[in-house]
Amino acid sequence: MLNYLIVFLCSMVPLVELRGAIPIAHKISLDDPSFNIYLAYLIIAIGNMIPVPFIFFFARKVLEWGKDKPIIGGFFTFCLEKGEKGGQKLTAKAGRGLFLALLLFVGIPLPGTGAWTGTLAASILDMDFKSSVFAVILGVALAGIIVTVASLLGVSILT
Incomplete structure (x- = not known):
C-alpha cells in the first residue's frame, strides 16, 4: 500500500x-x-x-495577488510575464490549433512541460476550462505512453 x-x-x-x-x-x-x-x-x-483544477482556477489569481508583494513580487511578476509572453507566442503560432498545441505541450515529456505548466498556460491564455482539462488529460495520457515505452526499453531517469 x-x-x-x-x-x-x-x-x-x-x-x-x-x-x-x-x-x-x-x-x-x-x-x-x-x-x-x-x-x-x-x-x-x-x-x-488532481492539481489541475486548482492550478487553473487559482494559480493565476495567486500570482496576480503576489506580484506587488515584497520578496515574492519579482518572482510572481516574472512568472506572469513569462506565461503571458509564452501564451501570446503559442496563440500566434497555433491559431485555432491551441487545443492540439496544449495537448502536445503536456504530452511531450520534457522538463517543465507537464500538466502543471500546461494548465497554468491555459489559465493565463484564458482558455475554456473544459477544453483545457481535456487537452491536459490527453497530454498526460500521451506522456504516460511515451514514458512507459521508454521505461520498458530501459531508458530511465533513475540510477
Whole structure:
C-alpha cells in the first residue's frame, strides 16, 4: 500500500509528475512482485490530474495577488510575464490549433512541460476550462505512453 501512496504523491509533485512517477513505479515493480503496475498507472494518472483544477482556477489569481508583494513580487511578476509572453507566442503560432498545441505541450515529456505548466498556460491564455482539462488529460495520457515505452526499453531517469 505504501508503494502506491509513494507513486501517487510523486505524480502530484511539480516537475516530477507522471514523468517521474512511472519510472519509480517500474523500479518498485522489479523489487516487489505483488505491486500491480497497471493499478499504479491508474493511480499515477489520477494523482497527476488532481492539481489541475486548482492550478487553473487559482494559480493565476495567486500570482496576480503576489506580484506587488515584497520578496515574492519579482518572482510572481516574472512568472506572469513569462506565461503571458509564452501564451501570446503559442496563440500566434497555433491559431485555432491551441487545443492540439496544449495537448502536445503536456504530452511531450520534457522538463517543465507537464500538466502543471500546461494548465497554468491555459489559465493565463484564458482558455475554456473544459477544453483545457481535456487537452491536459490527453497530454498526460500521451506522456504516460511515451514514458512507459521508454521505461520498458530501459531508458530511465533513475540510477
